[in-house]
Amino acid sequence: MAKPRAFISFEMEDKWARDFLVQHAKDKKNDIEFYDFSVKDPFDSKWKTECKKRIAMTKGTIVLIGPTTHKSEAVLWEIAESNRQEHYIFGIQISKDKTYTIPAGLPSKNVIRWDFSQMVDWLKTWI
Numbered sequence: 031m032a033k034p035r036a037f038i039s040f041e042m043e044d045k046w047a048r049d050f051l052v053q054h055a056k057d058k059k060n061d062i063e064f065y066d067f068s069v070k071d072p073f074d075s076k077w078k079t080e081c082k083k084r085i086a087m088t089k090g091t092i093v094l095i096g097p098t099t100h101k102s103e104a105v106l107w108e109i110a111e112s113n114r115q116e117h118y119i120f121g122i123q124i125s126k127d128k129t130y131t132i133p134a135g136l137p138s139k140n141v142i143r144w145d146f147s148q149m150v151d152w153l154k155t156w157i
Contacts, residue, residue, distance in 0.1 A: 034156040035088040037117075039108040044096040047124040051094070054146055078107065085111050089156040090118030092149075093136055100131040109135040118156050122149065 040048045085091065091112040099105050112119050113135055121141040123129055132138050142148050 034090070034153050036153065036156075037085045037088045037091045037108070037112070038094065039091055039105050039112075040094040041096055041099045041102045041105060043098065044094050044124055047094045047096065051092075051122075051149075077104075078111075081108060082111060082115075085115055085117065088117065090120070093119065093121040093133065094124050095121045095130050095132060095136075095141065096124045097128075097130055100133040102133070105133055106135065109133055120152050 038048050038051065085108065091108065093099070093105065093109060109119065119136060119140060121132060121136045123141065123143050126144055132141055142152070
């Protein structure tokens with residue numbers, strides 16, 4: 031199976047969830063792989079241009095939903111850009127026990143709990 035490329039959108043305070051997701055995918059039992067297209071440099075005038083390019087290099091966007099994700103200008107912009115590019119998109123609630131506000135532009139029907147097998151199933155639809 032070809033491995034789908036995903037842009038992972040997250041609030042910086044939830045970087046641990048992104049790191050955990052990427053590490054989990056490296057488990058040999060999983061046949062998916064995430065490509066790291068995250069922007070590591072601080073926001074500057076080139077940020078949106080770089081994000082547009084990185085989103086375009088993927089099949090879709092995974093939004094990690096934490097306590098403040100819905101207020102993040104960067105995440106909201108990345109969701110809007112993914113929609114503009116007509117890419118696949120789904121969200122993952124990063125807490126098993128809490129449900130956080132879904133950011134604007136991300137359909138609630140495309141939001142799942144932290145369940146790696148369900149994540150893999152979503153990604154397989156991108157092929």
